[in-house]
Amino acid sequence: xxxxxxxxxxxxxxxxxxxxxxxxxxxxxxxxxxxxxxxxxxxxxxxxxxxxxxxxxxxxxxxxxxxxxxxxxxxxxxxxxxxxxxxxxxxxxxxxxxxxxxxxxxxxxxxxxxxxxxxxxxxxxxxxxxxxxxxxxxxxxxxxxxxxxxxxxxxxxxxxxxxxxxxxxxxxxxxxxxxxxxxxxxxxxxxxxxxxxxxxxxxxxxxxxxxxxxxxxxxxxxxxxxxxxxxxxxxxxxxxxxxxxxxxxxxxxxxxxxxxxxxxxxxxxxxxxxxxxxxxxxxxxxxxxxxxxxxxxxxxxxxxxxxxxxxxxxxxxxxxxxxxxxxxxxxxxxxxxxxxxxxxxxxxxxxxxxxxxxxxxxxxxxxxxxxxxxxxxxxxxxxxxxxxxxxxxxxxxxxxxxxxxxxxxxxxxxxxxxxxxxxxxxxxxxxxxxxxxxxxxxxxxxxxxxxxxxxxxxxxxxxxxxxxxxxxxxxxxxxxxxxxxxxxxxxxxxxxxxxxxxxxxxxxxxxxxxxxxxxxxxxxxxxxxxxxxxxxxxxxxxxxxxxxxxxxxxxxxxxxxxxxxxxxxxxxxxxxxxxxxxxxxxxxxxxxxxxxxxxxxxxxxxxxxxxxxxxxxxxxxxxxxxxxxxxxxxxxxxxxxxxxxxxxxxxx
Numbered sequence: 001x002x003x004x005x006x007x008x009x010x011x012x013x014x015x016x017x018x019x020x021x022x023x024x025x026x027x028x029x030x031x032x033x034x035x036x037x038x039x040x041x042x043x044x045x046x047x048x049x050x051x052x053x054x055x056x057x058x059x060x061x062x063x064x065x066x067x068x069x070x071x072x073x074x075x076x077x078x079x080x081x082x083x084x085x086x087x088x089x090x091x092x093x094x095x096x097x098x099x100x101x102x103x104x105x106x107x108x109x110x111x112x113x114x115x116x117x118x119x120x121x122x123x124x125x126x127x128x129x130x131x132x133x134x135x136x137x138x139x140x141x142x143x144x145x146x147x148x149x150x151x152x153x154x155x156x157x158x159x160x161x162x163x164x165x166x167x168x169x170x171x172x173x174x175x176x177x178x179x180x181x182x183x184x185x186x187x188x189x190x191x192x193x194x195x196x197x198x199x200x201x202x203x204x205x206x207x208x209x210x211x212x213x214x215x216x217x218x219x220x221x222x223x224x225x226x227x228x229x230x231x232x233x234x235x236x237x238x239x240x241x242x243x244x245x246x247x248x249x250x251x252x253x254x255x256x257x258x259x260x261x262x263x264x265x266x267x268x269x270x271x272x273x274x275x276x277x278x279x280x281x282x283x284x285x286x287x288x289x290x291x292x293x294x295x296x297x298x299x300x301x302x303x304x305x306x307x308x309x310x311x312x313x314x315x316x317x318x319x320x321x322x323x324x325x326x327x328x329x330x331x332x333x334x335x336x337x338x339x340x341x342x343x344x345x346x347x348x349x350x351x352x353x354x355x356x357x358x359x360x361x362x363x364x365x366x367x368x369x370x371x372x373x374x375x376x377x378x379x380x381x382x383x384x385x386x387x388x389x390x391x392x393x394x395x396x397x398x399x400x401x402x403x404x405x406x407x408x409x410x411x412x413x414x415x416x417x418x419x420x421x422x423x424x425x426x427x428x429x430x431x432x433x434x435x436x437x438x439x440x441x442x443x444x445x446x447x448x449x450x451x452x453x454x455x456x457x458x459x460x461x462x463x464x465x466x467x468x469x470x471x472x473x474x475x476x477x478x479x480x481x482x483x484x485x486x487x488x489x490x491x492x493x494x495x496x497x498x499x500x501x502x503x504x505x506x507x508x509x510x511x512x513x514x515x516x517x518x519x520x521x522x523x524x525x526x527x528x529x530x531x532x533x534x535x536x537x538x539x540x541x542x543x544x545x546x547x548x549x550x551x552x553x554x555x556x557x558x559x560x561x562x563x564x565x566x567x568x569x570x571x572x573x574x575x576x577x578x579x580x581x582x583x584x585x586x587x588x589x590x591x592x593x594x595x596x597x598x599x600x601x602x603x604x605x606x607x608x609x610x611x612x613x614x615x616x617x618x619x620x621x622x623x624x625x626x627x628x629x630x631x632x633x634x635x636x637x638x639x640x641x642x643x644x645x646x647x648x649x650x651x652x
Contacts, residue, residue: 013330015305036642078106101129110157125152143182156200215243331643341389415452528585540576596620
């Protein structure tokens with residue numbers, strides 16, 4: 001038995017969309033679209049819970065309510081892989097309706113009543129495929145005739161769409177409008193220079209007041225008073241600011257109020273955009289906004305979704321603001337690593353492209369950020385010295401080069417490969433003595449034998465492949481081996497192909513060990529401590545982990561290789577994201593695998609798998625780790641999607 005225990009997590013994250021229920025004053029529901037799934041609040045945006053059952057993608061870009069929500073409890077969500085999802089029970093469960101076009105991100109959704117006030121019409125703007133339209137959510141068609149740009153940032157649908165068939169689309173080239181449900185578009189506003197439109201908001205009384213607003217990159221807000229035909233600046237107090245989001249009051253006809261997320265704050269207008277007041281407590285990185293109806297004696301609730309720090313909330317019409325991230329674990333942490341002396345020093349690290357590198361020295365209870373790239377490079381991967389407990393050395397591969405710390409992550413120095421996007425840092429198992437590091441840059445492998453001071457290129461085994469994963473392992477006669485997983489992109493005539501190679505460092509030729517046609521490039525390598533005796537390692541790809549059989553061979557498209565046997569994990573076809581082997585693997589034969597369906601364990605040398613408890617926090621797992629030495633207490637660690645860290649307690 002046993003169970004997962006939550007440790008300190010990274011709250012907040014990127015929130016590209018936040019919405020309030022159309023009956024917010026009654027049900028207090030709010031939803032946040034994040035890059036770690038959908039979160040729902042039942043208390044007006046103060047605290048959050050995951051709302052992801054049925055989602056096939058956690059990268060959610062947009063979310064919108066049905067105009068009949070008080071009756072049908074329906075809302076829609078758009079994902080970064082082109083998926084459009086629908087929930088008919090206020091977010092309890094989701095179903096995939098379609099995956100649009102080439103799979104580009106669904107950046108915005110506009111939902112309105114269809115003909116006869118019974119159907120619901122949905123317009124979906126996508127990042128590369130233009131606009132799609134559906135009457136029922138199942139059947140979709142493109143509606144891009146005369147659309148100026150297929151890169152659609154935002155859409156706005158008339159509240160009276162069933163009668164006027166009017167919608168607006170925002171692109172980098174300006175604003176386009178349709179008066180016939182998308183059959184044909186016409187350009188209605190073009191910027192004088194490079195000034196794309198970021199967001200659109202239409203008056204709830206658009207049919208009568210013909211008022212619409214759009215936020216731009218450099219010109220603040222523009223407004224139309226004639227149904228979108230002509231546009232003028234509405235910028236008193238906003239001139240020259242970037243406006244990322246607009247939220248309009250549902251009582252706009254009477255109160256004339258709307259809110260804007262600008263480059264420097266959150267701004268409010270109470271006179272239909274004639275003038276704006278910058279509100280205290282706003283954020284320079286607000287991406288999305290939602291505003292409630294006015295409540296006598298209290299004011300309005302305003303939620304702002306931020307670029308990295310989750311949600312801020314005001315319950316008094318913007319006078320006071322506070323973070324509202326309880327339960328909102330939506331960070332982009334992607335990896336974790338335990339100190340080789342974890343049982344003694346309780347040190348572990350976690351990292352992500354926007355969060356940077358985090359360090360905990362109390363087993364994950366508390367965290368603080370350490371910087372590995374002072375010039376703003378994002379963290380791709382981290383590698384710790386095998387003698388970290390004594391030399392305190394670790395490396396961070398970033399988009400701006402390789403950085404090293406010799407004091408456990410407090411101070412950092414550049415270690416070559418400057419201004420290059422570096423990934424896959426692999427340290428020799430004898431790094432304290434041989435100072436050998438391998439790293440990947442764009443199209444190349446790089447080798448250093450002096451701790452990163454100097455580098456030379458290693459030839460890739462195939463010029464058409466990209467490096468996916470790498471590991472250094474002990475070879476024969478005290479030599480070192482490099483294991484490399486590479487990927488050939490699919491084309492119209494062929495599938496993608498994963499290949500795994502081995503070479504003795506530094507200059508031996510590559511030997512092909514594994515070749516498979518596969519639909520996914522996500523690959524994990526696990527090299528146990530018993531490798532020096534039996535040369536056995538493991539490959540995670542798709543929903544399986546592969547192991548070799550002694551002495552057996554097979555013929556592949558690339559030639560003869562060892563025979564690899566797959567062991568499927570779970571029953572829902574989620575790919576393996578991370579593998580971890582136990583200390584003394586030759587005796588314990590224990591391995592953990594992280595998948596979007598949770599953590600799985602094998603204790604028979606990857607012949608069978610079982611789920612290790614329920615999914616940590618009902619979230620998928622991105623990374624998993626075991627103590628580097630045999631603790632004997634069954635402890636394990638997992639990083640779940642959204643940045644929450646978990647510890648496996650094997651005790652009942």
